Amino acid sequence: MSLYGYLTLAALVFAIGLFGVLTRRNAIGILLGIELMLNAVNINLVAFARFHADVAGLVFTLFTIAITVAEVAVGLAIVIAIFRVRRTVEADRLDLLRG
Amino acid sequence: MTLEALGFWVVAAALVASSLAVVLTPNLFHAVLYLAAALVATGVVFLLLDSPFLFGVQLLLYAGGVVTIVVFAIMLTERLVGERLTQTSRYVVNGAVVATAVFVGVAGFLIQVPRGGARPALPGDLTPAIGRALLGPWAATLELLAVLLVVALLGALYFARTED
Amino acid sequence: MDPGVRAPLLVLGLPFAAFLLLAVVAPVRRAGRVAGAVSILATGIALVAALVIWSDGTDGAATWAWIPADGGPMATVGLLVDPLSSAMLVLVTLVSLLVQVYSLAYLGDEGAPSLGRYYTYQSLFAFSMLGLVLSPSFVQMFVFWELVGLCSYLLIGYWYERPSAARAAVKAFWVTKLGDLGFVVGIVMLWAATGTFEFHALFAKAQEHALAIEGLGTIMFLIYLGAVGKSAQFPLHVWLPDAMEGPTPVSALIHAATMVTAGVFLVARAQPLFALTPGVLTLIGWVGAFTALLAASMACVEGDIKRVLAYSTVSQLGYMMAAAGAGASYASFLHLLTHGLFKALLFLGAGAVIHAVGTNDIFRMGGLFRAMPQTGVVFVVGTLALAGVPPLAGFFSKEAILAGVWDAEMRGPFLMLALTTFLTAFYMFRVVFLAFFGRAHAPGHPHEPPLAMRGPLWLLAALTVLVGLRLGLAQGGAHHGPGWLAPASIALALGGILLAWATYQRGAVDPARLADTFPLSTLDFLARRRYGLDALYGGLYRGFILGFSRLIGWIDRYLVDGVLNFLSAWTLRSGDLLRRVQSGQPQDYVYGVAFGVLLLFIWAQWWR
Numbered sequence: 001m002s003l004y005g006y007l008t009l010a011a012l013v014f015a016i017g018l019f020g021v022l023t024r025r026n027a028i029g030i031l032l033g034i035e036l037m038l039n040a041v042n043i044n045l046v047a048f049a050r051f052h053a054d055v056a057g058l059v060f061t062l063f064t065i066a067i068t069v070a071e072v073a074v075g076l077a078i079v080i081a082i083f084r085v086r087r088t089v090e091a092d093r094l095d096l097l098r099g
Numbered sequence: 100m101t102l103e104a105l106g107f108w109v110v111a112a113a114l115v116a117s118s119l120a121v122v123l124t125p126n127l128f129h130a131v132l133y134l135a136a137a138l139v140a141t142g143v144v145f146l147l148l149d150s151p152f153l154f155g156v157q158l159l160l161y162a163g164g165v166v167t168i169v170v171f172a173i174m175l176t177e178r179l180v181g182e183r184l185t186q187t188s189r190y191v192v193n194g195a196v197v198a199t200a201v202f203v204g205v206a207g208f209l210i211q212v213p214r215g216g217a218r219p220a221l222p223g224d225l226t227p228a229i230g231r232a233l234l235g236p237w238a239a240t241l242e243l244l245a246v247l248l249v250v251a252l253l254g255a256l257y258f259a260r261t262e263d
Numbered sequence: 264m265d266p267g268v269r270a271p272l273l274v275l276g277l278p279f280a281a282f283l284l285l286a287v288v289a290p291v292r293r294a295g296r297v298a299g300a301v302s303i304l305a306t307g308i309a310l311v312a313a314l315v316i317w318s319d320g321t322d323g324a325a326t327w328a329w330i331p332a333d334g335g336p337m338a339t340v341g342l343l344v345d346p347l348s349s350a351m352l353v354l355v356t357l358v359s360l361l362v363q364v365y366s367l368a369y370l371g372d373e374g375a376p377s378l379g380r381y382y383t384y385q386s387l388f389a390f391s392m393l394g395l396v397l398s399p400s401f402v403q404m405f406v407f408w409e410l411v412g413l414c415s416y417l418l419i420g421y422w423y424e425r426p427s428a429a430r431a432a433v434k435a436f437w438v439t440k441l442g443d444l445g446f447v448v449g450i451v452m453l454w455a456a457t458g459t460f461e462f463h464a465l466f467a468k469a470q471e472h473a474l475a476i477e478g479l480g481t482i483m484f485l486i487y488l489g490a491v492g493k494s495a496q497f498p499l500h501v502w503l504p505d506a507m508e509g510p511t512p513v514s515a516l517i518h519a520a521t522m523v524t525a526g527v528f529l530v531a532r533a534q535p536l537f538a539l540t541p542g543v544l545t546l547i548g549w550v551g552a553f554t555a556l557l558a559a560s561m562a563c564v565e566g567d568i569k570r571v572l573a574y575s576t577v578s579q580l581g582y583m584m585a586a587a588g589a590g591a592s593y594a595s596f597l598h599l600l601t602h603g604l605f606k607a608l609l610f611l612g613a614g615a616v617i618h619a620v621g622t623n624d625i626f627r628m629g630g631l632f633r634a635m636p637q638t639g640v641v642f643v644v645g646t647l648a649l650a651g652v653p654p655l656a657g658f659f660s661k662e663a664i665l666a667g668v669w670d671a672e673m674r675g676p677f678l679m680l681a682l683t684t685f686l687t688a689f690y691m692f693r694v695v696f697l698a699f700f701g702r703a704h705a706p707g708h709p710h711e712p713p714l715a716m717r718g719p720l721w722l723l724a725a726l727t728v729l730v731g732l733r734l735g736l737a738q739g740g741a742h743h744g745p746g747w748l749a750p751a752s753i754a755l756a757l758g759g760i761l762l763a764w765a766t767y768q769r770g771a772v773d774p775a776r777l778a779d780t781f782p783l784s785t786l787d788f789l790a791r792r793r794y795g796l797d798a799l800y801g802g803l804y805r806g807f808i809l810g811f812s813r814l815i816g817w818i819d820r821y822l823v824d825g826v827l828n829f830l831s832a833w834t835l836r837s838g839d840l841l842r843r844v845q846s847g848q849p850q851d852y853v854y855g856v857a858f859g860v861l862l863l864f865i866w867a868q869w870w871r
Contacts, residue, residue: 014201015205018857022853022857030850035134049150056237062156069161080172201860
């Protein structure tokens with residue numbers, strides 16, 4: 001498969017992840033959507049690394065994965081902390097940023 | 100169609116299907132499981148792209164670690180609420196439109212470029228090259244990453260602590 | 264410092280120093296009589312210095328650069344001493360001093376801070392008027408001209424709590440300002456054409472016939488407009504009768520002897536320039552004579568003693584202007600000096616009467632001669648001088664004017680002035696007979712005024728007689744103009760006195776019946792309504808100026824403020840709308856990011 005096939009696949013997964021972020025009500029559900037988006041980015045990076053024979057893409061992917069893991073951990077910790085206070089994880093109710 | 104191409108189409112289909120399932124299932128727990136499937140599919144894509152090392156990393160960290168964390172989080176929040184969280188979605192049509200638009204935008208760029216270009220030859224396994232790169236030009240980044248992980252760990256611990 | 268400069272500087276500087284002291288050091292000012300003493304002292308020494316200058320006969324100028332420019336200063340300040348200005352110096356300081364002394368008694372009932380304020384204004388006025396007569400250039404004269412106008416406003420409106428006084432002050436200001444507008448435009452145009460404001464430079468150019476510029480007639484007419492306003496010529500005479508709202512000493516000083524004469528002084532000073540525009544001079548002559556007659560007619564029907572004197576002043580100013588217009592500027596200036604003396608005398612005498620009786624209305628007075636003989640005597644002396652009876656001062660100056668006008672072959676003005684002589688005698692003796700003779704029905708017990716008021720009265724009366732005698736002796740038997748002029752003017756005066764005596768003392772002629780006969784009835788009707796001029800000005804003012812200010816007010820409220828209110832309301836409303844973007848829902852923010860990304864895609868697609 002050519003590079004662009006992989007890129008299109010990644011774009012598709014990215015769009016699906018975006019859809020999930022936009023529509024999910026549960027905060028954890030939104031985080032799942034974000035996971036999908038980051039995944040799609042990784043596919044992109046690895047595909048570029050393969051088709052340009054550059055190892056930097058792979059290194060970058062490693063970094064991305066590591067950072068994502070950290071982000072998930074912290075994010076879920078925040079979700080749990082909010083849940084303790086507000087007794088809900090519904091994104092609709094978490095409107096403290098309201099102007 | 101070559102074996103490689105066939106493999107691609109199968110994995111791609113699996114990936115897309117499980118991704119859709121992640122975002123569309125009402126049940127959050129099922130969504131996590133579908134996410135695990137999607138992450139594994141991605142790992143296979145990495146394999147197809149001649150990166151076995153990354154396939155391993157993906158399985159360990161993502162499919163293993165992240166999914167476990169999310170499951171734990173669901174358990175905690177679900178437990179505290181006392182019931183299974185059902186999922187309803189918000190403004191599905193709007194979200195679908197925007198997501199489709201983004202995809203079309205990116206695809207629009209991709210279409211304009213001519214196809215073709217085979218894979219260049221690979222000098223064997225890239226894993227040692229990755230290792231050398233990590234300790235070589237990317238050493239500083241690696242160290243920073245380590246710092247980031249420590250900070251994240253501390254932050255997560257702080258947030259998740261119980262109030263005494 | 265040049266010794267010749269010291270005396271004029273003293274004359275000018277002392278009243279200014281008194282003003283500064285009183286204006287800045289409030290405790291001195293608030294102790295009313297102390298302020299009066301300061302002012303009187305300054306004016307007294309200034310008078311001595313002025314007498315020294317006058318008797319010395321100095322003639323010269325000293326100037327200092329003021330506004331620098333290439334090729335010599337654009338404007339200078341300085342002192343110009345010549346026979347014209349030194350005579351004025353004496354007149355101004357003398358009448359100022361007498362009036363200030365008189366005011367100590369006349370305004371004795373005023374509160375001390377208020378009295379201090381009065382003397383501050385008096386000092387400022389003395390300084391301004393002296394600066395005006397000592398000016399060596401148009402621009403300095405204009406500066407002091409405006410200062411004098413300011414003092415007039417301040418002093419007319421001295422009792423500012425009275426709405427009529429406040430209105431009168433504003434009216435004086437507006438009307439004279441109209442004239443001043445012409446004045447300033449005129450001098451600027453003159454400067455644009457000649458490049459200088461200085462008198463000596465301009466007069467030198469006029470002598471060498473180097474002043475044949477386009478529109479000199481217009482320029483001199485505009486400058487004359489300033490005199491029209493300040494010297495209450497028709498049609499800008501309407502402010503002077505209303506200016507009587509001020510205290511009587513103020514009327515004596517500035518609306519008889521000094522400020523209003525500034526216009527005549529201007530015409531006399533700029534006479535070399537006016538001589539180049541005979542058309543303007545003729546206009547000045549006609550307007551002057553017409554003003555004299557008009558004002559005299561209005562004086563005949565006035566019942567307020569100060570108003571009668573005010574119209575009389577307008578009338579006499581008309582005489583002076585007519586003489587200037589006829590080219591007899593010596594006669595004009597002579598009348599300015601003599602009139603200053605006896606008109607101040609009349610006003611101060613009227614003040615004594617008002618002080619004693621408590622009213623201005625002559626019909627409520629009567630038989631005051633018995634109660635106040637000294638006042639009566641000096642008032643009659645002043646009236647005789649005004650009527651032009653020899654050997655008092657007024658006769659000689661008035662005769663000189665009539666002769667000058669006749670010699671200039673201005674028949675129309677001459678007839679008007681002759682008729683005015685008759686009327687002047689008539690209306691002044693009308694006042695004398697009504698107020699001082701006849702049955703006494705004034706309320707209260709009128710009595711002689713205190714010495715502070717009587718002293719100036721006697722001094723002015725004595726001066727009137729002495730100056731008259733001096734003029735008579737200097738002339739000897741020679742008369743100005745045609746031989747029949749002197750007897751004719753005396754006859755007119757006596758005729759007027761006779762008519763007044765017959766009407767008001769004897770009762771042989773009923774004034775009401777006299778007024779009803781045509782054509783006197785129409786004149787009487789018009790004169791009582793001041794020929795509708797006040798109504799006309801009032802209507803124009805209300806219509807145009809107030810209408811304009813209402814329009815501006817509307818624009819300010821609805822357009823200017825409206826724009827601001829609209830902007831602020833719009834800001835508030837749009838802020839409110841924008842607030843709704845901040846829903847607090849994180850997914851809405853992600854929508855925003857996604858939209859941004861889409862926009863970036865579109866931009867990238869189209870711009871590449």
